[in-house]
Amino acid sequence: MPQTDNFYTLKGYSLLEHTKITSSMEDYLEMIYRLSQDSQPVRIKELAECLHVKPSSASKMTGNLKKQGLVRFEKYGTVSLSSDGNHLGEYLLFRHQVLTRFFSYVNQKSSDLEQVEKVEHFMNPETVYNIQKWLDKFA
Template sequence: MASPAVDDYLKTIYHHTEWQSERITPSQLAAELGLAPSSVTEMVQKLAAQGLVTHRPYGPISLSAEGEHRAASIIRRHRLIETWLVSEFGYAWDEVHDEAEVLEHAVSDRLLEGIDERLGRPRFDPHGDAIPDAAGDVHREAFVLLAAAVPGHSGRVLRVSDRDPELLRAVEAAGVAVGAEVTVTDAATLVVAGADVALPPAAADAVWLSA
């Protein structure tokens, strides 16, 4: 079942548990993909028959070992391409997602390896998401969502979700970047380089810090 549609399902399931532990439900998967629940149910059954996911009727969905390996391979492509576009072509971090969605299905394994080598085998993409290695392994440190961080917590910005380009621009305009050392005042305010920085309310659920 090699197809962009299958890849999108596997990527979405993978993403859902990448920064939290709750497994995705069929209704959440349908909402994420913008598809009818009946269509999602049918595809999940096909993925289960192929051994790519495990699922019981009306229960949450998990990737099998094979499904996780395949999802990691696609995500590796996507994130390497995003990193390449920012590094080599001057794209901003809010511009790369849609381009990578197209290119990830077109880039050959040979070219992808060349991109990885040229970039120096990066471990993270411009948004702070871990890039799986060729074996599908990822390396992350302990993290906390900004919304769950207690006042006074200090750490580095590990990741900013790429879901909302407008929010990415707002976070960048506030001077908050991946790797920045920050101290939490509250879910909407950080101290960066000794100065208070106000963030949009949506940032509380879109910014992750080192724990």
């Protein structure tokens, strides 16, 4: 009989990671990082529009990010990244860009946003950086 001790469900692997930030939180943080690149204040309404969610949902999630120490946010105010939030947001955007390049190359499309969005949350940093190295060498 084959060895199966190391297999888990997707939920099982997630529980093993003990992460405090969810995939949805990553999406919000990445978008806040993107929007903050032009040094303009990020408003909840703008964040909600970019993510195609209701402002109340964006406000609630921003509150969750605040509890994690990743953003500064006062209700009805603007959102800004903490130092940790900026660092993580920078990585999340990098990961997104690397996977966009990768899937565009593999699938011969100018953009494969849906594929990237579905996969990016399951990639560990080592794999992302190795894909980046591969792309720099071969693509």
